[in-house]
Amino acid sequence: MSTQTKIKTQKEIIQICRRFKKRKKTVVTYNGSFDILHLGHIKSLEEAKVQGDVLIVPLNSDKSVRIYKGPNHPIISEGERAQTLAVLNCVDYVVLFDEINPKEILNKIKPDIHCHGADWGKDCVEREVVEQNGGQIHILKTVPGLSTSALVKKIISIYAKPEVRAVFLDRDGTININEPEYPHKKEDFKFIPGVLPALRKLSKTDYKIIIVTNQLGVGRGYFTEKDLQEIHRYMLSQFKKSGIRIDRIYYCIHTERDNCSCRKPKTGMTESAAKDFGLNLSKSWIVGDSPKDIQMGREANLKTIFVGKRFPDDLKFRPHYSVKNLAEAVKVILKK
Ligand SMILES: [Mg+2]
Numbered sequence: 001m002s003t004q005t006k007i008k009t010q011k012e013i014i015q016i017c018r019r020f021k022k023r024k025k026t027v028v029t030y031n032g033s034f035d036i037l038h039l040g041h042i043k044s045l046e047e048a049k050v051q052g053d054v055l056i057v058p059l060n061s062d063k064s065v066r067i068y069k070g071p072n073h074p075i076i077s078e079g080e081r082a083q084t085l086a087v088l089n090c091v092d093y094v095v096l097f098d099e100i101n102p103k104e105i106l107n108k109i110k111p112d113i114h115c116h117g118a119d120w121g122k123d124c125v126e127r128e129v130v131e132q133n134g135g136q137i138h139i140l141k142t143v144p145g146l147s148t149s150a151l152v153k154k155i156i157s158i159y160a161k162p163e164v165r166a167v168f169l170d171r172d173g174t175i176n177i178n179e180p181e182y183p184h185k186k187e188d189f190k191f192i193p194g195v196l197p198a199l200r201k202l203s204k205t206d207y208k209i210i211i212v213t214n215q216l217g218v219g220r221g222y223f224t225e226k227d228l229q230e231i232h233r234y235m236l237s238q239f240k241k242s243g244i245r246i247d248r249i250y251y252c253i254h255t256e257r258d259n260c261s262c263r264k265p266k267t268g269m270t271e272s273a274a275k276d277f278g279l280n281l282s283k284s285w286i287v288g289d290s291p292k293d294i295q296m297g298r299e300a301n302l303k304t305i306f307v308g309k310r311f312p313d314d315l316k317f318r319p320h321y322s323v324k325n326l327a328e329a330v331k332v333i334l335k336k
């Protein structure tokens, strides 16, 4: 049955119930507002379904939900709630009702079994009308921890905290001139023009500023990890003098042979930073001058900015933006 044909008017549902009764089918009802459907609802609906042959869900209309939950409810409109329920295999029919409780609609459906949550047990207000029509009440098991209000509390607590975002920066060729190859001496370490003022601007935002750099030269034995840390100390001292905040540097000193998880285009350094800073990567950026930076960024769900000459046309992972240098990249980021 298509989902639309499961949603019935009250008139139609009365007709349908008459036919089922004639064929000695057991009609089960389980009502609710089902605003933001969750696994607790689904478990209850499945349990309700196996109590008989046909499960009819009387669904509180928007008008009805407003009466008992206040004018801002429901979160999801009746049409959407009805369609969502109709997708479920265990639900045979959905019918809307406008009252504060389902007594009136149950008096029309006359279910053989009416299911109810454990909160009031058999003392639910529907009991009398169900039993008068020859039916009985079935109390559903509750699934602990699953409720709409628990979900909403979690959503509120997640969205109440400001999101932590980062700008990841490649080092060689993005921050400093990548010459001579494997720059690792103070005297060779030259900032690309425009980098310092751009990073000073970026330092005034709430973006974490994180450098992620492959330092293959260590793995190949051209210089030591100590040399690398020395050059980073130097770089950071220059940044500090210029009023630039760098929150952390992650580096990979491995070669391809090591098969590590940190060497770009692998995403290990970004994942470490995400964990260390609690980042939302989808709202973070990578700026780099190598297709490896872009591939890493795309695989980690970052927004990517390629800096330098034309990005090669034949590559699978294209950057979101392509600009001349880091200063322009920062402009792109600050515009967003
Ligand atoms: Mg580079």
Ligand SMILES: [Zn+2]
Pocket (backbone or CB within 6 Å): 251, 252, 253, 254, 260, 261, 262, 263
């Ligand atoms: Zn590595």
